[in-house]
Amino acid sequence: MLAPPGQARFESxxxxxxxxxxxxxxxxxxxxxxxxxxxGELDWLNVSNCQGIQRHHCDLSAATSDVREWYYAxxxxxxxxxxxxxAWAMSRRFSPRWDSKRRPxxxxxxxxxxxxxxxxxxxxxxxxxxxxxxxxxxEVKNQVIVMTTDCVSAAKVSPPSVRLNSSKQGLVVQVKxxxxxxxxxxxxxxNNIYVVxxxxxxxxxxxxxxxxxxxxxxxxxTHYCVQAQTVIPRHMRSxxxxxxxxxxxx
Numbered sequence: 232m233l234a235p236p237g238q239a240r241f242e243s244x245x246x247x248x249x250x251x252x253x254x255x256x257x258x259x260x261x262x263x264x265x266x267x268x269x270x271g272e273l274d275w276l277n278v279s280n281c282q283g284i285q286r287h288h289c290d291l292s293a294a295t296s297d298v299r300e301w302y303y304a305x306x307x308x309x310x311x312x313x314x315x316x317x318a319w320a321m322s323r324r325f326s327p328r329w330d331s332k333r334r335p336x337x338x339x340x341x342x343x344x345x346x347x348x349x350x351x352x353x354x355x356x357x358x359x360x361x362x363x364x365x366x367x368x369x370e371v372k373n374q375v376i377v378m379t380t381d382c383v384s385a386a387k388v389s390p391p392s393v394r395l396n397s398s399k400q401g402l403v404v405q406v407k408x409x410x411x412x413x414x415x416x417x418x419x420x421x422n423n424i425y426v427v428x429x430x431x432x433x434x435x436x437x438x439x440x441x442x443x444x445x446x447x448x449x450x451x452x453t454h455y456c457v458q459a460q461t462v463i464p465r466h467m468r469s470x471x472x473x474x475x476x477x478x479x480x481x
Contacts, residue, residue: 233317236263236306240322243331250289250304252320261308265289270301270324272389298328390473391422391459397481401447406438406459420463425472427456454479
């Protein structure tokens with residue numbers, strides 16, 4: 232087995248969150264693969280632009296954009312010539328809010344209703360405003376504060392979890408959106424369920440989060456796969472599809 236990368240850690244300045252690591256000693260023919268997850272979630276997610284790379288860093292700013300969350304990241308190496316892979320090297324728990332360093336900038340504090348807005352006269356001229364339960368992103372345009380998006384709309388939506396159970400009534404599909412997402416949104420979360428038939432044909436069903444779907448018209452002794460996608464209509468946001476779960480009917 233290949234030796235894993237060393238010293239996997241986040242380096243963050245002004246919310247640009249970069250995972251860095253050191254190359255292992257046997258550093259020939261190596262490619263790196265990076266995953267991340269939100270603290271409290273079970274599933275690790277691939278960082279799409281950091282798969283099979285040769286550099287020793289990965290920009291996770293988009294994946295770790297919600298400053299209220301804590302994150303982990305991990306990296307491993309593979310060698311295409313031999314097909315071997317290393318164990319994962321995991322970072323310490325990371326919080327953009329608490330762990331991101333700030334470049335020196337001039338700050339103006341303005342009390343607005345129930346919150347305080349820090350106008351940062353820096354490169355991005357952006358201001359993050361925290362309510363009791365929600366976070367909004369503002370931009371400074373010609374000295375006017377303009378709300379651009381809320382925290383749910385800005386953050387990456389994690390795919391839901393899928394459970395399959397074969398019963399006398401049919402194939403029961405249960406889909407749950409991530410606990411972290413439900414804490415933020417509470418309601419208005421739907422799920423698209425994709426049933427993949429042999430040959431690749433797909434059927435799509437829409438169900439509310441936490442609901443069950445029973446598929447009754449499936450062929451016996453046939454292999455089916457199911458994927459799900461979380462949809463938040465009022466924020467016009469959706470997740471990637473979940474990993475496929477497959478089952479052969481009785």
